[in-house]
Amino acid sequence: MVFSAEKLSNGIVVLLDVYQVRGFPTVQWNREIVLINFLQHLSLPEGYETQKYCQRVEELPMTRHETDGYIVHNTKTDKILK
Numbered sequence: 001m002v003f004s005a006e007k008l009s010n011g012i013v014v015l016l017d018v019y020q021v022r023g024f025p026t027v028q029w030n031r032e033i034v035l036i037n038f039l040q041h042l043s044l045p046e047g048y049e050t051q052k053y054c055q056r057v058e059e060l061p062m063t064r065h066e067t068d069g070y071i072v073h074n075t076k077t078d079k080i081l082k
Contacts (some may be wrong), residue, residue: 005048008066013048 007013032078 011047 007015
């Protein structure tokens with residue numbers, strides 16, 4: 001597994017992404033399953049939170065953390081935009 005995370009100014013670490021590098025097909029629908037469904041079931045230590053993956057901006061929850069914008073991952077083209 002490869003983890004990507006960001007530490008906020010209040011000390012909370014936000015888990016941004018999780019990818020299984022080997023042994024998992026990379027077709028588009030499997031990637032969506034990992035990004036949208038898998039992260040919400042992680043059991044993380046105190047001070048860690050997962051980012052919510054959505055298919056539309058309207059689905060994003062309000063957050064109490066500071067942000068400098070959305071990160072969009074197009075799972076069909078595997079492009080990441082900010």
